[in-house]
Amino acid sequence: MDGKVVVVTGALGALGKVVVEQALARGARVAGVDHAPSQARATPNRIEIGSVDLSDAGQAKKAIDAAAAHLGRCDALINIAGGFGFEAVTDGDAQIWQRMFALNVLTALNASRSAIPHLVASGAGRIINIGAMGALQAGSGMGPYAASKAGVHRLTEALAAELKGKVTVNAVLPSTIDTAANRAGMPKADFSKWVTPKELANVILFLASDAASAVTGALLPVSGRV
Known part of the structure; x- marks a missing residue:
């Protein structure tokens, strides 16, 4: 990754922070984009662009263009921004379906469309999306989340076909990620079986x-030791 310019969305979340740290450790220059306010001053090798709603196409383009302008180009886009919701289909609120679509599909779509010109210009552009093992077969209460992540899977495949020979597009499909929030939500689970952010x-x-x-x-499934 030495010298590569990487844009990470959801950069201030549990997984995003680790991806940013690991990319910097491997010699990349990194732009982090997040809905939360920026927490760090810009340097020649790193910039945080906060308070961005990536479900809005205009805000996504402004953020991606600013990242590429600050670091000189964009070689890879890592779409981590997203969210989780648990609700039954039969008696749940339809708004959660819209929220999951906005958080998981629209964020990846808008960031990708904004980054594509920069990635094509790179000559070795990469898009990596975050799908989910749970989207391959949804359990009870997982309908809205699984449907949105299945949308990310299809977006990945469609973009890969459209950009073949110009930009590679792939998705990782994690099982449960070992984060503080997931431990709090599932305190009786065997954390040793979960995939770690690193x-x-x-x-x-x-x-x-x-x-x-x-x-x-x-x-690509990344299922830990389940």
């Missing part, structure tokens, strides 16, 4: 690297 970051950054130049359209 393990997932390693796979993401492989897909963003030159070593993955022949991989596109992949939906």
Whole structure:
């Protein structure tokens, strides 16, 4: 990743922070984009662009263009921004379906469309999306989330076909990620079986690297030790 310019959405979240740290450790220059306010001053190798609603196409384009302008180009886009909701289909509120679509599909769509010109100009552009193992077969209460992540899977495949030979587009499909929020929500689970943020970051950054130049359209399970 030495010298690569990487844009990470959802950069201030549990997974995003680790991906940013690991990318910087490997010599990349990184722009982090997040809905939360920026927490750090810009440097030549790093910039945080906060208070961005990526479900809004205009805000997404402004943020991605600002990231590319500050760092000189964009070689990889890692779409981590998203959210989770648990609600039954039969008696749930339809608004959660709209919210999951906005948080998981529209954020990835808008960031990707904004980044594509920069990624094509790179000559070795990469898009990595975050799908979900849980979207392959939805359980009770998982309908809205699983449907939105299935949308991310199809977006990944469609973009990979459209951009073949120009930009690679892949998605990782984690099982439960070992974060503080997930531990609090499932206190009786066996955390040792979950995939850690660093393990997932390693796979993401492989897909963003030159070593993955022949991989596109992949939906790669990262299921820990389940």
